[in-house]
Amino acid sequence: MVNQNLKTQLSQLLNSLCFALDIAENRYFNHSRRTAYIAYNIAKEMGLNKDDVANTYFASLIHDIGMAGHLARYTIMDIHKYMTLKKEHCHYGYEILASLPIDKNIKDYVLYHHEQWDGLGPYGLKGDEIPLVSQIIHIADFFEIYYLRKLEATGDDQNLNTIDSAKIWISKYANNLFKKDLCDTFISLLDKEKFWFDLNFRNIEQVLELIEPVEDVYIDMDDLYKISETFSKLIDYKSKFTYEHSQGISNIAHYFATFLGYDLLMVNKLTIAANLHDIGKMVVPLSILEKPGKLTQAEFQIIKSHPYYTKLILKQIEGIEDIAEWAGNHHEKLNGRGYPEKLNGSRISREDEIIAIADIYQALTEDRPYRKGLEPLTAINKMIEMANRGELSKEIINDFKHFICNSEVLV
Ligand SMILES: [Fe+2]
Ligand SMILES: [Fe+2]
Numbered sequence: 001m002v003n004q005n006l007k008t009q010l011s012q013l014l015n016s017l018c019f020a021l022d023i024a025e026n027r028y029f030n031h032s033r034r035t036a037y038i039a040y041n042i043a044k045e046m047g048l049n050k051d052d053v054a055n056t057y058f059a060s061l062i063h064d065i066g067m068a069g070h071l072a073r074y075t076i077m078d079i080h081k082y083m084t085l086k087k088e089h090c091h092y093g094y095e096i097l098a099s100l101p102i103d104k105n106i107k108d109y110v111l112y113h114h115e116q117w118d119g120l121g122p123y124g125l126k127g128d129e130i131p132l133v134s135q136i137i138h139i140a141d142f143f144e145i146y147y148l149r150k151l152e153a154t155g156d157d158q159n160l161n162t163i164d165s166a167k168i169w170i171s172k173y174a175n176n177l178f179k180k181d182l183c184d185t186f187i188s189l190l191d192k193e194k195f196w197f198d199l200n201f202r203n204i205e206q207v208l209e210l211i212e213p214v215e216d217v218y219i220d221m222d223d224l225y226k227i228s229e230t231f232s233k234l235i236d237y238k239s240k241f242t243y244e245h246s247q248g249i250s251n252i253a254h255y256f257a258t259f260l261g262y263d264l265l266m267v268n269k270l271t272i273a274a275n276l277h278d279i280g281k282m283v284v285p286l287s288i289l290e291k292p293g294k295l296t297q298a299e300f301q302i303i304k305s306h307p308y309y310t311k312l313i314l315k316q317i318e319g320i321e322d323i324a325e326w327a328g329n330h331h332e333k334l335n336g337r338g339y340p341e342k343l344n345g346s347r348i349s350r351e352d353e354i355i356a357i358a359d360i361y362q363a364l365t366e367d368r369p370y371r372k373g374l375e376p377l378t379a380i381n382k383m384i385e386m387a388n389r390g391e392l393s394k395e396i397i398n399d400f401k402h403f404i405c406n407s408e409v410l411v
């Protein structure tokens with residue numbers, strides 16, 4: 001049992017995950033947010049009870065969570081075109097959500113969000129066998145991708161005919177993709193000018209802040225620890241070259257922090273920071289992450305954004321500001337030559353350095369496409385050279401050397 005000295009709101013965590021999903025490579029900006037808005041309004045229009053409306057909102061906010069990890073390489077269009085990918089992202093999303101401390105129905109809603117009324121969806125559920133919330137997410141998701149995006153691409157979204165053409169468009173799918181009643185409810189929403197104004201990219205974030213269901217559900221340190229483990233795998237599985245990178249760092253950070261005498265709470269917070277330190281890599285294109293040769297300056301500039309996004313994503317969650325700092329500062333250097341904030345020694349904490357050192361050691365000792373991983377002592381010697389150049393503190397490298405030499409787990 002981990003020290004419980006942490007309380008953070010689950011809705012903030014889901015929001016920050018939704019943000020990470022929407023800014024990730026191959027995804028549509030604000031897709032999850034707009035899907036959540038549409039689904040929420042359909043649920044309200046149908047008169048669902050308060051809990052079901054809230055579940056509809058949160059399930060649609062993270063309905064595409066299964067598009068992360070090894071599926072990150074596929075575009076949204078590909079995932080929706082091929083039935084195997086459709087099924088895979090639903091199933092993967094279900095598995096990820098099973099490890100989160102959320103209402104257990106939510107994972108089922110996500111599992112079945114591509115089922116069709118006529119039974120031709122990935123799991124073959126038919127008609128009312130499909131959970132209603134899944135049906136709602138499906139129609140909202142479908143409309144967001146295939147109608148709104150196309151409308152915006154043609155620049156026709158201010159056209160007064162839009163409402164009529166949207167109604168005709170959605171009616172075509174009654175009784176095949178969607179239940180007729182659901183289409184009718186949706187069509188009644190389309191008459192409201194507010195519905196269209198709210199969906200504008202410039203407004204959607206503020207609009208969601210106004211409608212977000214009040215959910216006083218908090219997660220504790222144990223939950224956050226488990227969530228961070230799940231996410232470390234999602235981050236690692238994006239590329240075959242990093243398939244155990246975050247998990248390796250988390251191992252090192254855990255044992256090194258223990259070696260340094262930190263209490264259990266701090267050890268766990270540092271391990272969580274290690275698990276999440278590369279979450280910003282969701283934004284970096286795979287073609288850059290997996291490029292075998294030397295990166296161009298422009299490509300390196302993009303790589304440099306990943307700790308920036310790590311901090312931006314994690315700072316959305318109140319109560320873990322310190323974890324967000326340590327995770328986001330893992331490429332800063334004591335001499336001010338790191339990135340992305342060019343912090344210098346006085347602004348870099350010991351905890352920042354622990355994550356940075358774990359990252360450097362793991363990177364040096366793991367195999368890369370163009371070289372084999374270094375032996376532990378060779379890696380340490382390289383790190384001593386870095387300390388001599390003023391990049392890392394000599395004192396902590398010294399501690400790290402003792403730790404590695406005495407560690408049966410890591411050597
Ligand atoms: Fe989906
Ligand atoms: Fe979607």
Ligand SMILES: [Fe+2]
Nearest residue numbers: 277278306330
């Ligand atoms: Fe990194």
